[in-house]
Amino acid sequence: MRRKRRPFACLAALAALPVCVRAQQPVTITGRVTSDSGVPLRGASVFAQGKNGGVITGSDGHYTITVTKAREPGQTLMLWARRIGYRQLTKPVTLTAGAVSVDFALTPIPFQLSEVVVTGEGTTIMREKLGSTVSSVNGEDLVNTHEPNLVNALAAQAPNVEVTSQSGDPGAGASILIRGFKSIEGSGQPLFIVDGSPVNNDALSTVDGPNGGTVTTNRVADINPNEIEKVEVLKGAAAASIYGTRAAQGVVLITTKGGKAGTTRYGLRTSYSLDDVTKGVPLQRRYGQGDNDTAAVCPMRGCKLTLVSWGPRLPAGIPTYDHFGELFHTGHLFDGYLDVSGGDERRSFFLSAGRTNHDGTILGPNSHLDRTSIRLKGAQAIGSRLRLSGNVAYAKSRGDFVEHGDNLDGIMLGSLRTPPEFDNQKYLDPENGQHRSYAYPEPNDITGPRRFSNPFWMIHNDLATSNLSRAFGNVNVEYVPVAWLSIKYWLGLDQYSENRLEGFPPSSASFPTGAVYQGNYSNTEVDHNFLAAASKTFSPSFSASLSLGQNLNSRHFQRIQDLGQGISGSVLTVSSAANITSMNNETLVHTQSYFAQLGLDLFDQLYLLGALRDDGSSTFGPVNRHSLFPKVSVAWNATRLTGERLWLPVVKLRMAYGEAGREPNPYQILTGYDPAFLAGNGGLVTSFTKGQDSLRPERTKEFEAGIDLGLFRGYADGSVTYYRARTDDAIFAVPLAQSNGFGFQERN
Numbered sequence: 189m190r191r192k193r194r195p196f197a198c199l200a201a202l203a204a205l206p207v208c209v210r211a212q213q214p215v216t217i218t219g220r221v222t223s224d225s226g227v228p229l230r231g232a233s234v235f236a237q238g239k240n241g242g243v244i245t246g247s248d249g250h251y252t253i254t255v256t257k258a259r260e261p262g263q264t265l266m267l268w269a270r271r272i273g274y275r276q277l278t279k280p281v282t283l284t285a286g287a288v289s290v291d292f293a294l295t296p297i298p299f300q301l302s303e304v305v306v307t308g309e310g311t312t313i314m315r316e317k318l319g320s321t322v323s324s325v326n327g328e329d330l331v332n333t334h335e336p337n338l339v340n341a342l343a344a345q346a347p348n349v350e351v352t353s354q355s356g357d358p359g360a361g362a363s364i365l366i367r368g369f370k371s372i373e374g375s376g377q378p379l380f381i382v383d384g385s386p387v388n389n390d391a392l393s394t395v396d397g398p399n400g401g402t403v404t405t406n407r408v409a410d411i412n413p414n415e416i417e418k419v420e421v422l423k424g425a426a427a428a429s430i431y432g433t434r435a436a437q438g439v440v441l442i443t444t445k446g447g448k449a450g451t452t453r454y455g456l457r458t459s460y461s462l463d464d465v466t467k468g469v470p471l472q473r474r475y476g477q478g479d480n481d482t483a484a485v486c487p488m489r490g491c492k493l494t495l496v497s498w499g500p501r502l503p504a505g506i507p508t509y510d511h512f513g514e515l516f517h518t519g520h521l522f523d524g525y526l527d528v529s530g531g532d533e534r535r536s537f538f539l540s541a542g543r544t545n546h547d548g549t550i551l552g553p554n555s556h557l558d559r560t561s562i563r564l565k566g567a568q569a570i571g572s573r574l575r576l577s578g579n580v581a582y583a584k585s586r587g588d589f590v591e592h593g594d595n596l597d598g599i600m601l602g603s604l605r606t607p608p609e610f611d612n613q614k615y616l617d618p619e620n621g622q623h624r625s626y627a628y629p630e631p632n633d634i635t636g637p638r639r640f641s642n643p644f645w646m647i648h649n650d651l652a653t654s655n656l657s658r659a660f661g662n663v664n665v666e667y668v669p670v671a672w673l674s675i676k677y678w679l680g681l682d683q684y685s686e687n688r689l690e691g692f693p694p695s696s697a698s699f700p701t702g703a704v705y706q707g708n709y710s711n712t713e714v715d716h717n718f719l720a721a722a723s724k725t726f727s728p729s730f731s732a733s734l735s736l737g738q739n740l741n742s743r744h745f746q747r748i749q750d751l752g753q754g755i756s757g758s759v760l761t762v763s764s765a766a767n768i769t770s771m772n773n774e775t776l777v778h779t780q781s782y783f784a785q786l787g788l789d790l791f792d793q794l795y796l797l798g799a800l801r802d803d804g805s806s807t808f809g810p811v812n813r814h815s816l817f818p819k820v821s822v823a824w825n826a827t828r829l830t831g832e833r834l835w836l837p838v839v840k841l842r843m844a845y846g847e848a849g850r851e852p853n854p855y856q857i858l859t860g861y862d863p864a865f866l867a868g869n870g871g872l873v874t875s876f877t878k879g880q881d882s883l884r885p886e887r888t889k890e891f892e893a894g895i896d897l898g899l900f901r902g903y904a905d906g907s908v909t910y911y912r913a914r915t916d917d918a919i920f921a922v923p924l925a926q927s928n929g930f931g932f933q934e935r936n
Contacts, residue, residue, distance in 0.1 A: 215255045219290040232271035244448045317795035319821025320427035320844040327416040337409040358546040358557035359587040361391040361406040366438035372920045378438040385662045385680025394690045402589035402652040410583040412542040412561040414525040417445045425890035426846035429819040432803040433849040436888040447529040447536030455527045463519035473508040477607035490632040497607040508608040519549040538565040552647035559585040580661035589652040596697035602640040615645035623695040635700035651691040658684035680715040691760030707749025716740040731789045739781040747773045775854040780804045793828035797821045807852045809883040819846030838898030849885035856934040878930040888915045
């Protein structure tokens with residue numbers, strides 16, 4: 189009987205085959221996504237019910253999506269469109285043979301409760317559920333500032349975030365301060381994270397003190413702002429405590445662009461700008477060089493004149509000079525950027541390249557910076573549960589800089605002190621070709637007392653160069669064994685090597701016999717992360733999420749530098765120096781951390797979040813190897829209870845408490861040795877700073893509370909936040925009685 193049924197079943201299947209084929213004919217849905225004012229929206233996502241993944245609209249707002257799963261003729265499915273900053277819109281679509289057209293007009297929502305926010309260590313959360321303050325900055329807003337330094341581009345982009353630039357010179361560093369200083373000895377800089385992995389943002393000087401100094405580039409400037417999709421700023425300990433001892437000053441989370449499903453896209457952006465100094469320093473041009481109304485007179489070659497301009501009033505017809513304005517010309521900044529990206533439901537790719545050329549406003553050949561950047565990012569799904577992804581960036585920069593600051597060779601000290609009647613542009617003596625300054629106008633000795641270098645001689649003869657190569661990125665593995673559980677591992681690497689040279693030719697004010705600093709700076713950071721994240725909806729009124737993770741981090745920095753003094757010849761290298769002093773500084777820091785985070789969603793309106801991080805570091809004292817950093821927060825979307833009103837559509841109340849820290853500097857727990865010289869012989873002596881074996885990390889405790897409002901159906905919003913931060917166990921050097929052989933000790 190079974191054999192008789194098989195032919196019948198086959199015949200029945202064959203009879204039904206045309207119907208099946210007809211029902212599985214693909215349906216193409218096309219349309220356009222615009223704002224409610226009719227402006228095309230590029231980068232909007234369009235999804236169809238039952239279809240994994242979606243498509244992205246092009247620059248004209250158009251999209252095309254194909255539904256290939258079996259559908260009955262006349263069946264209705266849901267289609268929705270969304271874009272960050274706009275309300276999601278859903279429309280029903282009735283399937284018909286051939287093509288279907290569906291357009292969307294999205295309403296803007298400045299107050300973005302539905303936006304997904306990255307909160308650190310691989311975790312994300314909807315903004316609606318945040319009990320702490322996180323500011324988001326779109327990548328386009330950064331690019332529109334036309335700032336080559338990413339930190340400068342963040343200026344005025346978020347409240348309580350203060351950005352200060354060293355100067356307008358090419359390669360000038362910038363610092364960022366979030367909610368004020370939290371430390372006495374620390375730099376005040378936040379932790380920077382790029383695509384889940386930390387990156388270095390140090391700004392290191394080649395020469396410290398009054399005998400030299402140029403701009404110092406902060407290393408986040410190696411990141412091309414064109415590559416950035418979004419930046420999240422975790423402002424306080426309540427938001428950033430998941431990063432423990434590196435987060436007291438806040439955290440800046442950077443997400444770079446990536447490929448998206450759809451057709452291959454190409455992007456090209458170029459910009460060119462001119463820079464001019466618009467505000468100068470007013471200088472008097474009435475009184476000449478001298479003192480007590482007596483003119484300074486040079487009776488013979490080699491004379492030394494006073495530094496002040498309190499001489500008699502200059503007679504009519506005596507030429508005077510603008511010693512500020514004469515140093516500058518128009519600067520040029522060119523920025524070019526190209527990217528290509530694409531993908532489908534299972535894979536994506538993104539490739540970009542950028543080139544920045546910045547010629548500064550200071551005259552001469554030594555105010556310049558070139559930067560070349562390349563980024564490759566890709567992802568591949570293997571089966572339905574495993575996904576691999578990778579992200580690597582390379583940056584190459586070369587800079588030529590000018591001496592500045594509190595520095596005898598600095599461009600401003602020499603120029604602004606010059607008497608109005610002295611012509612700095614004639615910086616070489618016509619008789620012997622030596623360096624002349626207003627304090628030594630007729631030189632007869634190459635090592636004579638110039639006091640301050642002539643700024644024009646300095647910008648044409650001093651050297652300060654930097655050549656840097658940097659690679660950073662990560663590889664990621666994500667496994668989803670069941671729908672409610674995700675297991676991730678990612679390995680990050682950030683490595684740079686920089687060659688520097690800062691040279692002062694003979695006759696410079698700082699080093700009359702000449703000097704050269706030449707060295708290599710290298711930094712390597714390796715970051716391992718493991719994260720297991722579970723999320724489960726138990727009922728319409730209750731859901732929960734739990735994340736457990738581990739972080740292992742290693743940071744190695746080395747500076748090998750030589751100082752050569754007594755330069756012979758015209759080539760500024762250490763090999764041409766009579767005396768050479770070598771220096772080798774090296775630090776190595778290991779950290780081991782564990783963290784857990786639990787989130788509870790109640791009645792689709794009340795959101796509770798708690799987290800705990802355990803940090804262990806080689807910089808902690810032996811009796812305090814581990815420290816715990818907790819955080820808790822609560823957020824209530826009152827609108828879920830009251831309903832939307834025309835005049836008050838969204839009301840969210842929030843409150844949070846958290847703790848974060850700053851780890852001690854390396855080797856402060858040890859009593860080390862310092863180099864010393866005795867009778868011309870080198871050696872080591874016990875350090876003047878005594879080690880402290882019970883040193884703990886600084887701890888910043890912060891409470892914040894606030895209210896977020898969305899007004900007039902999303903066309904306006906407002907936010908008020910109160911926060912109070914206190915730092916305990918602050919680390920600073922305490923003076924000791926020198927009778928015990930030491931001068932200082934770092935203490936909490």
